[in-house]
Amino acid sequence: MKRAVALVVFLALTVHVSHAQAESATSDTEWKAVTVNEASGYRILQTILELQTFETRDFHTEESAASALLIQQWMEDIGLETQLQEFEADGLIVVNVIGTLNPQSVSSDLHLIGAHYDSRNRYVTSITEAENESAPGADDNASGVAAMLEIAYVLASCERFEATTRFVAFGAEERGFVNKSGLAGSSAFAQAEADGGIGYGATFVMDMIGFQTENDSRMTIVTNNESANIAQSVTDAVVAYDIDLLVDIVSDESLRYSDHASFWDHGYPSILMIEELDPSTGAPVNPYYHTESDTANKLSIKQMEEIASALIGAVLDLTGPGEDSYSFPYSTVLAVAGVSGLALVVVAIARRKRRVS
Ligand SMILES: [Zn+2]
Incomplete structure (x- = not known):
C-alpha cells in the first residue's frame, strides 16, 4: 500500500x-520563430533611404564621418553600448562604430555582426571629386548596415535573448582612390580584438545583400573551411524557420573582397553574406554598384528581410539552450x-x- x-x-x-x-521545448521554438519573424524589410529600406541622403559616404569626406555619427546614434537608440574606434586610412582618421548588446552578460561565445558603411564612386580620382560625385551606396553597403541595425533592434527587443553580441559598422572598406588595400576598418578592428585576446565564436559580415535578378530571394555565403559550421548555421536556420531564401555556399579562401577576410587573417571564424554572384564574373549581380546609380529603388525589400531573418535565426540557435535562462x-x-x-x-x-x- x-x-x-x-x-x-x-x-x-x-x-x-x-x-x-x-x-518549454515547444515554447523555446516558438519564441525563436516569433523573433525571427520580427525582422522588417521596410525598416531596413527606411534606414537605407536615410543613409543614401548623405549623397556620398566616401571615407575621405565629411559626409562619411557624419554618417558614422548617425549610425552611432541609431545604435544608442536601440540600446547598445557604443564606442568609436579610430584608425588611419589614406592619412586620414576614420572611425569604426562599435555597438554591444547585453554587455553585462556572462558569455564565452561572443558573436559579431558587421557591415561597412562607407561607399565609393569608381570614377572618382581625387578628394575634390569624392566630395562632389554622388556615391549613394544603397546596395554597397547601406543594405548591410541597415540589416545589421535591424538585427540589433530585433535582438535588443527580445527579452529572452541574453547573449553578448557585437555590432560593428566598419569604415574605409572600399579601396578609395589612393589606398589600394581596402578593408582598413575591419583590419584595424580585428587586429585590436586579437591583441586584446578577445575570442569570437562566429563573425558574420554582410556586404551588398539587396539586389536580385529574378523574383526570388537569393544569398551567397562566402566561407573558408574553418568557418563551414557558421555557414551551416545560417542554412539550418533557413530550413528551421521556413525562410524563403535560396542559399549558395562558396567555400574559397581566395575570395577576400570584403571585411570577412580581416577576420580570417586573425584566425577568427567568419563568413560573408552577399547577394547572388554572376557565375561568369564572380561579381555581385548588381550592375550599378560603385556608381551614382546604386540607389534604394533597385533593391528587394523581401530579400533583405529574409537575409536578416536567417541571420537572426542562426544567432539564436548558435547561442544554444545553455543561454536560454527560462526553460x-x-x-x-x-x-x-x-x-x-x-x-x-x-x-x-x-x-x-x-x-x-
Ligand atoms: Zn562593399
Missing part, C-alpha cells in the same frame, strides 16, 4: 516534469519541487507508520 502510494506519486512527478520539459531553470525548479514533494510524502508515510506501530 505505502509502496503503491510512493510509486504513484513518483510516476505523477515524472510525468509532470517531463511534460514541463516538453512544454532550463523552470524545469529545474519543477524537478526540485517534485523531489521535495516526494520527500515530504515519504516523511509523512514514515510518521504514519511510526504512529501505527
Whole structure:
C-alpha cells in the first residue's frame, strides 16, 4: 500500500516534469520563430533611404564621418553600448562604430555582426571629386548596415535573448582612390580584438545583400573551411524557420573582397553574406554598384528581410539552450519541487507508520 502510494506519486512527478520539459521545448521554438519573424524589410529600406541622403559616404569626406555619427546614434537608440574606434586610412582618421548588446552578460561565445558603411564612386580620382560625385551606396553597403541595425533592434527587443553580441559598422572598406588595400576598418578592428585576446565564436559580415535578378530571394555565403559550421548555421536556420531564401555556399579562401577576410587573417571564424554572384564574373549581380546609380529603388525589400531573418535565426540557435535562462531553470525548479514533494510524502508515510506501530 505505502509502496503503491510512493510509486504513484513518483510516476505523477515524472510525468509532470517531463511534460514541463516538453512544454518549454515547444515554447523555446516558438519564441525563436516569433523573433525571427520580427525582422522588417521596410525598416531596413527606411534606414537605407536615410543613409543614401548623405549623397556620398566616401571615407575621405565629411559626409562619411557624419554618417558614422548617425549610425552611432541609431545604435544608442536601440540600446547598445557604443564606442568609436579610430584608425588611419589614406592619412586620414576614420572611425569604426562599435555597438554591444547585453554587455553585462556572462558569455564565452561572443558573436559579431558587421557591415561597412562607407561607399565609393569608381570614377572618382581625387578628394575634390569624392566630395562632389554622388556615391549613394544603397546596395554597397547601406543594405548591410541597415540589416545589421535591424538585427540589433530585433535582438535588443527580445527579452529572452541574453547573449553578448557585437555590432560593428566598419569604415574605409572600399579601396578609395589612393589606398589600394581596402578593408582598413575591419583590419584595424580585428587586429585590436586579437591583441586584446578577445575570442569570437562566429563573425558574420554582410556586404551588398539587396539586389536580385529574378523574383526570388537569393544569398551567397562566402566561407573558408574553418568557418563551414557558421555557414551551416545560417542554412539550418533557413530550413528551421521556413525562410524563403535560396542559399549558395562558396567555400574559397581566395575570395577576400570584403571585411570577412580581416577576420580570417586573425584566425577568427567568419563568413560573408552577399547577394547572388554572376557565375561568369564572380561579381555581385548588381550592375550599378560603385556608381551614382546604386540607389534604394533597385533593391528587394523581401530579400533583405529574409537575409536578416536567417541571420537572426542562426544567432539564436548558435547561442544554444545553455543561454536560454527560462526553460532550463523552470524545469529545474519543477524537478526540485517534485523531489521535495516526494520527500515530504515519504516523511509523512514514515510518521504514519511510526504512529501505527
Ligand atoms: Zn562593399
